[in-house]
Amino acid sequence: MSSYAKELEIAQLAVQRASILTKRVFHEKAKGTVSKDDKSPVTIGDFGAQALIISALKANFPDDEIVAEEEAAQLREDENLRHTIWDLVSTTQLSDPEAEGMLGGAIDDEEAMLTLIDYGNSKGGAKGRIWAIDPIDGTKGFLRGGQYAVCLALMVDGDVKVGVLGCPNLPIDDSAPLTGGMESGQTDEGRGVLFSAVLGEGATSRALTTGELARQKDISMRAITNIASATFCESVEAGHSSHGDQAEIAKLLGITNPSVRMDSQAKYASIARGAGDIYLRLPVSETYQEKIWDHAAGDLIVREAGGAVTDIHGKRLDFSIGRTLSNNKGVVAAPAAAHPEVLKAVQEVLSKK
Numbered sequence: 275m276s277s278y279a280k281e282l283e284i285a286q287l288a289v290q291r292a293s294i295l296t297k298r299v300f301h302e303k304a305k306g307t308v309s310k311d312d313k314s315p316v317t318i319g320d321f322g323a324q325a326l327i328i329s330a331l332k333a334n335f336p337d338d339e340i341v342a343e344e345e346a347a348q349l350r351e352d353e354n355l356r357h358t359i360w361d362l363v364s365t366t367q368l369s370d371p372e373a374e375g376m377l378g379g380a381i382d383d384e385e386a387m388l389t390l391i392d393y394g395n396s397k398g399g400a401k402g403r404i405w406a407i408d409p410i411d412g413t414k415g416f417l418r419g420g421q422y423a424v425c426l427a428l429m430v431d432g433d434v435k436v437g438v439l440g441c442p443n444l445p446i447d448d449s450a451p452l453t454g455g456m457e458s459g460q461t462d463e464g465r466g467v468l469f470s471a472v473l474g475e476g477a478t479s480r481a482l483t484t485g486e487l488a489r490q491k492d493i494s495m496r497a498i499t500n501i502a503s504a505t506f507c508e509s510v511e512a513g514h515s516s517h518g519d520q521a522e523i524a525k526l527l528g529i530t531n532p533s534v535r536m537d538s539q540a541k542y543a544s545i546a547r548g549a550g551d552i553y554l555r556l557p558v559s560e561t562y563q564e565k566i567w568d569h570a571a572g573d574l575i576v577r578e579a580g581g582a583v584t585d586i587h588g589k590r591l592d593f594s595i596g597r598t599l600s601n602n603k604g605v606v607a608a609p610a611a612a613h614p615e616v617l618k619a620v621q622e623v624l625s626k627k
């Protein structure tokens with residue numbers, strides 16, 4: 275019996291249900307975007323998915339704290355936006371009644387939905403049980419029909435214990451070739467994966483369904499015998515990580531395969547299943563602090579699949595500080611045996627700047 279069996283099951287079902295909503299938004303709705311203070315695109319999908327996930331967590335673990343990316347303030351002002359989201363949230367459920375029942379059933383009304391979204395305002399920290407939610411990670415990928423992820427992790431006393439990633443646009447087949455997006459003309463057929471890990475218990479993948487959980491498979495990173503033959507993943511957005519530095523590092527390692535660019539924590543998931551090998555996220559700004567919800571689930575899934583994840587200084591990502599990874603800079607994720615060599619190359623390139 276897994277040490278976090280109930281947490282894992284609820285987390286996976288919650289992510290699966292939220293993924294139904296995000297797919298509905300993509301397929302059915304005009305992908306209405308509104309601008310937040312930080313000008314990042316945020317869609318009705320982000321708010322809706324966050325409401326559904328928090329509803330499931332509150333029904334099962336009422337005392338746990340939650341750190342989530344979005345907040346309801348804007349929805350309180352904007353009646354149309356609120357109604358649109360409520361429309362989706364109140365009509366999205368798992369097709370399996372037993373699974374849906376485990377998530378606590380329907381949200382009462384619009385006001386309750388707003389309250390739920392705002393439960394995600396915990397400051398985080400080193401004490402107690404805290405969930406981290408990114409309802410849509412890779413919002414830009416989501417909008418362009420590329421990769422995105424619905425992300426959920428449980429931290430206990432600042433350490434990630436459970437991580438779940440729903441990746442609706444990744445191929446179900448763990449050995450499918452790595453590409454950044456949904457190539458034009460492709461359908462949902464054969465796509466949609468739910469990744470998960472519990473600390474000390476390995477990492478798994480399974481097909482994302484609309485009902486009960488599909489059968490899982492263990493996943494592991496590829497063993498790299500020759501680093502020059504590795505493939506690395508990086509953000510599509512040059513504003514999120516430095517393509518230039520990453521290319522120099524690849525060159526230094528003798529890597530000739532082109533990097534695969536994809537949005538979201540689908541990068542962590544892709545290397546964890548052995549479809550790629552290395553994920554580099556090198557800072558472009560002195561001041562930007564990475565958000566815990568952008569990394570918590572992916573960090574655990576990669577480590578449980580046989581990888582090592584550190585920042586550019588070789589420090590483990592520290593989720594115990596608050597809502598951001600203020601003790602870390604950048605991300606270097608690679609198979610454990612290859613990580614020292616990759617980190618050395620990262621530091622060599624960055625030290626010359």
Ligand SMILES: Nc1ncnc2c1ncn2[C@@H]1O[C@H](COP(=O)(O)O)[C@@H](OP(=O)(O)O)[C@H]1O
Nearest residue numbers: 314410411412413414509511513514537538562
């Ligand atoms: N200057 C910056 N540097 C690094 N990450 C940034 C950034 N500005 C925004 N981000 C984060 O990058 C995430 C997407 O990562 P990626 O580039 O790997 O797809 C965004 O998540 P959201 O899409 O959830 O807002 C956002 O939190």
Ligand SMILES: [Mg+2]
Nearest residue numbers: 314315343413
């Ligand atoms: Mg965002």
Ligand SMILES: [Mg+2]
Nearest residue numbers: 408411412568
């Ligand atoms: Mg994100």
Ligand SMILES: [Mg+2]
Nearest residue numbers: 343408410411
């Ligand atoms: Mg997001």
